[in-house]
Each structure stands twice: as C-alpha cells, then as structure tokens.
Amino acid sequence: MAVLVADLIAFAPEFTSTDTGVIQSAIDMAERRTAREQWLSKADDGVSMLAAHILTLKARPTQEAKGPITAEAVQPASRAYAAPQNVPWGEAWFASTNYGQEYIALRAQIFSDRIGDCL
Numbered sequence: 001m002a003v004l005v006a007d008l009i010a011f012a013p014e015f016t017s018t019d020t021g022v023i024q025s026a027i028d029m030a031e032r033r034t035a036r037e038q039w040l041s042k043a044d045d046g047v048s049m050l051a052a053h054i055l056t057l058k059a060r061p062t063q064e065a066k067g068p069i070t071a072e073a074v075q076p077a078s079r080a081y082a083a084p085q086n087v088p089w090g091e092a093w094f095a096s097t098n099y100g101q102e103y104i105a106l107r108a109q110i111f112s113d114r115i116g117d118c119l
Helices: 005-011 020-032 036-059 062-066 091-095 098-118
Strands: 069-073 078-081
Touching: 005 020, 005 036, 020 036, 036 098, 091 098
Parallel strands: none
Antiparallel strands: 069 078
C-alpha cells in the first residue's frame, strides 16, 4: 500500500491547508527513505510519521533550524543556541517534532523486534 495525500491529512489534519503538491513531495521523500521490506505492515505508519515530520520542519521559521534556544535575555538582547540539531537522520533531528519522536519509537520497536528474533 502507499500513503496518499488524503491519508496524511487524516493522520495530521494540521496540514489540511498545505498545498497538496508540497504534501505529495514530503510523502515521496519519506517513501524513498522507508524500506517497506523492513518496515512490513508498519511501513505506512513510518512514511506518514516521517512525511509529517518533514512538513512540520518545513513550516518552521528558519531561525528555529539553528537548534533549540538554550538561553535568552531581554536586556541586553541576547540569544544562545544549542549545537545544530537538524542534521538529517540524527536522533536530534527526529526528536525536534512530535512526529519525529513517534517515528523514532516505531523504528526502535520494529528493529528491536527483528534483533530479538535473531537472538
């Protein structure tokens, strides 16, 4: 099965007003990064979570892409950022959205199940 734009909107309704071409692009990107033969019956879940994660990051202001704010002062104006957290495919990159966190949890479940089967 494949994830359709309507499926993603049902899963993440906050993207209802997002252009369908942008949603399809995120789905396509997530599909290319999800090995269905490894994810098996949970592949659509993984694709949906990853696509929603990508769309969430795309909607954020560029300023947030620097990493989480670790300190901020009003007077004098000052802001400090943590080390860049959005390096693609790093755990911190996934952890930066709720969808990415769900993706990490599902991925851990899928692959820990497989490792357990091999022991």
